[in-house]
Amino acid sequence: MKNFPLSDLQLLEIIKKFPTPFHIYDERTIRSNYQRLLNAFNWVPFKEYFAVKATPNPKIVKLLADDGAGADCSSLPELLIANMAGLTGKNIIMTSNDTPIEEFEEALKLDAIINLDDISHLDFLAKNVKLPEMLCFRYNPADISNEGNDIIGKPAEAKYGLTRKQIFEAYKSATELGVKRFGLHTMVASNELYTQIFLTTAEIMFNLAVEIKHKLDIELEFINLGGGIGIPYRLDQKPVDLEAVGKGIHKLYDEILVKNNLRPSLAMESGRAITGNAGWLVSTVRHLKHTYKNYVGLDSCMADLMRPALYGAYHHISVVGKENKPLDYIYDVTGSLCENNDKFAIDRELPKIDVGDILIIHDTGAHGHAMGFNYNGKLRHAELLLRENGEVEMIRRAETIDDYFATLNLES
Secondary structure, eight states, X not given: OOOOSSOHHHHHXXXXXXXXXXXXEEHHHHHHHHHHHHHHTTTSOEEEEEEGGGSOOHHHHHHHHXXXXXEEEOSHHHHHHHHHTTOOGXXXXXXXXXXXXXXXXXHHHTTOEEEESSTHHHHHHHHHSOOOSEEEEEEOOTTTOOOOBTTTBOGGGOSOSXXXXXXXXXXXXXXXXXXXXXXXXXXXXXXXOOHHHHHHHHHHHHHHHHHHHHHHOOOOXXXXXXXXXXXXXXXXXXXXXXXXXXXXXXXXXXXXXXXXXXXXXXXXOOSHHHHGGGEEEXXXXXXXXXXXXXXXXXXXXXXXXXXXXXXXXXXXEEETTOTTSOOOEEEEEEOSSSSXXXXXXXXXXXXXXXXXXXXXXXXXXXXXXXXXXXXXXXXXXXXXXXXXXXXXXXXXXXXXXXHHHTTOOOOO
């Protein structure tokens, strides 16, 4: 059984004040997840840059910032969210692709670390804005490892990062242009549960850092190993053993970097690992339909959670008050969008469902509300935060019809 931080009675009281559907996040779980990651890397100067794209809400970013986390941003609004949370300077890293001038300008204004995704961006930045004292480059290790997964794909087919040859050219050119301090970054996995992937990534990056030192006489100040730490969406999956990851990377750090008199700090940009299992989509059954299949129609739709439709992703579903009932019915759990893939679950074994039942869709704290959209004129719903003191705070109100029409020019 999946955990939920509220009793049935507490949840029903919250619904009286905040009608479904809504996403609700648990502060205690978020802080605990963050601390576990820190503890795994307590042997080295380490920084977690929370991936804002996972849960782009200033209240979430701030509670993590208060505990020492930075922010990984990939757009102008995400940079602004980080700043709303009180972050500036080297507490922000901006990793975008196909980047417009205004994003570079805002990153420089905030004195954020800029992580360039392509070698051509070096000249683009120099000619159109300016070069900072520190730069980072994103490496795509397809020439060494072409592993991947269903979400991010294989490195050779990914649009991200510089090739091995370009990495050396980029650092050399940046040095000639006056850049004095450097970092190195990669991101090759997403929602990964296999420990060895993270060790392989570290080994590749540490060896590259040594080679950069030997060939270019550049000592990297930090190495960002990316994110990609998965969570167990399914009941039979086990969480990543962060302690084993930290221990394994520690061994590689000593064997490769320390052996070569290099001691860069390390960083990660976890999002899902911090907030993924700390969020839930709470929804009410609106209709039941019995045709060729049995359908449960909710008051939410894929505008509130599109991962199942986009990736075929699994999210566990529980029914409030029926957690211990036998799973003797099979349903497709759907929304009201005019798309047949607007389904949270297909052929899911559940207890008998009745109109008015409350369903909890688990593990929606990352890439849930954030990936919402307005197709069919659907409005995205509220976000709530369960504070450690038990209070529930609305940290984003639901969209309204006025919001939907606000950008239109209705003048003749």
